[in-house]
Amino acid sequence: MPDPVTGKARNRAAVTPGTGQLLRRIREVLPTGLRRIPAGCWLALVVLAEVVLALAVRIPSLFAPDIRGGTAGRLWALDIVALSLLPIVVFAALQLYQQRKRERAQASESSGYIEKVMRTSREWLWAVDATGTITFSSPMCEQLTGYSPSELVGSPIGLVLDPADLAAALKSQPVVEDESTFTGLVLVCRHRDGSRVLMEVAGQTVYGADGTGTGFEGTARAIDNPSSSDGAAEQIRERVTALVPGHGIVTAFQPIQCLSSGNVVGAEALSRFPLSDGTTTEAWFMQAASVGMEADLELLALRTALRTAARLPRDIYLAINLSPGVCLDPRVLEAISQGDIHPSRLVIEVTERQKVDDYGQLLGVLEPLRSSGVRVAIDDAGAGFASMQHIVQLKPDLIKLDRAIIRDIDSDPSHRALGAAMVGFAAETAALLVAEGIETAAELEAVTSLGMTAGQGYFLGRPTLEPRDWARWDKNTRPG
Incomplete structure (x- = not known):
């Protein structure tokens, strides 16, 4: 007999009562617990x-x-x-x-x-262990970071995200009932090509069987730049404007040491936002730039740093980050001339937040500053093509080698070769070479043996807001 649904002949065993049907009927009358x-x-x-x-x-x-x-x-x-x-x-x-x-x-x-x-999701799923090593990465990471999942897994999270930024964002997050979770953190991801990507991060702490934290897992998504008429843009403008009259921005300093003597020779000014809601420092500047207020925020950071630096030891220089576009603003020269730091102690680190369309114009603006004693540095050298363009065109007094190159320079032959090449380049151009992101004794030994001039990083000294820490830098020696 054909089946009324499929039209095909049905199996005789399917319609003839047999052992299988009998067992199924027996199973149906069994108690629920037995059937399970x-x-x-x-x-x-x-x-x-x-x-x-x-x-x-x-x-x-x-x-x-x-x-x-x-x-x-x-x-x-x-x-x-x-x-x-x-x-x-x-x-x-x-x-x-x-x-x-x-x-x-x-x-x-x-x-x-x-x-x-x-x-297909716009969310990047990630996980890191207690050592900060990436243990899982979804395919979205390639669009967000430029790295494939296989390249990220096993690499330190610092390859794409500054752990210090994450720690600062977690610390500034509003208090919540469940301290193991975090959401709404606005961070900056370092793309493979050296560019920056603004992203929102949420996640939670992962605990082991003994109740101790074994790492973190969560999601991240790129934040699109708001349009000028967007409500989000207006909110960013209000937040930046609110920083001006109060103490919404303060300056921390991180020491820069001479590698041959171990003495502190400089300090980099790093802006901090005490009332932040989980937005990191670099994310603040990127959001301000997205609504046309980058110059206002950078000038506020410059004035705050110059005012705070008056309490630094007088024999060390001050390094301040400025984007190329803001360097063109006449208010920069005004702020420096009115500051408490003599121009000869000031180093302007040109960042990569903006593309330089006219190097001749930028050189013309920097010339009066250089004539007054201000030195120029290129920040994050080696992180991308733009930084090398800055070096060739601006002929800096200092070159700050990106932390991505310094990481594992003691064990990675390619990093060591690039570091050695930059030492030779700096010597040929009479520039001082500063190694950024030194985090281990082995990295310190490697950059010193290569002949780099100075170093900066957590192993040498963390950023601090405390004047008593600054006061010790005039007698500070290298760790260990």
Whole structure:
């Protein structure tokens, strides 16, 4: 008889009451608790019963031949009972096979859905362990960072995200009930090509069996630049404007040491936003630039740094970051001339926040500053093509080698080769070479042996807001 749905002939076994249907009917009348027992358990029980029955029947007859004569009929009866259990064993085995097949199909389908979601989602899923090493990365990372998942997994999170920025953002996040989770952090991701990507990060702490933190996991997504009429743009303008009259921005200083003597020779000014809501320093500047207020915020940071630097030891220089576009603003020269720091102690670090369209114009603006004693440095050298363009065109007094090159320079031959090349280039152009991001004794030894002039990084000294720390720098020596 054809099936009314498919039109195909139905299997006789499907319509003829047999052992399978009988067992299914028996299963239906079983209590709910018994029906939930997996087919594999039933199969194991039946096989065990078969083995026990066979042993109980045949083993005595092997060791007592006289039993066989009088009890042959009963032995055959027991054999028939044992054989009657075989259909149950076969049915249970088929049920177990089908159950495992369905589970594999469901797992494969779920895995396919998850992979499709990860490939099409704008969210970057990531995980890091307690050492800051990336242990998982979804495919979205390639669009956000320029690195493939295989390149990121096993690499330090510092490759794409400054751990100090993350720590500062977590510290400034509003207090929440669940301290293990964080959301709404606005950070800056370092793209492979040296550019910066603004992103929003959310995640949670991962705990081990003993209750201690073993790392973090979460998501990140790129933040699109708001349009001029967007409500988000207006909110950014209000936040930047509110910084001016109060103390919404302060300056921390990080020491820069001479590698040959270990003495502190300079300090980099790093802006901090005490009332921030999880937005990092660089993210503040990127958001301000997105609404045309980069110059206002950078000038506020410049004035604050010059005012605060009056408490630094007088024999060290002050390095301040300025983007190329802001250097063209006449208010920069005014702020420096009115500051408490003599221009001869000032170093302007030209950053890569903006593309330079006219180097001749930028050189013309920097010339009066250089004539007054101000020195020019190129920040993040080696991070991208733009920084090398800055070096060639601006002929800086200092070159700050990017931390991405300094990381593992003691063990990575390519990093060491690039570092050595930059030492030679700096010597040919009479520039001082500063290694940024020194975090280990091995890295310090490597950059010193290569002949780099100065160094900066957590191993040499962390950024600090405390004047008592600044006062010790005139006698500070290298760690260890």
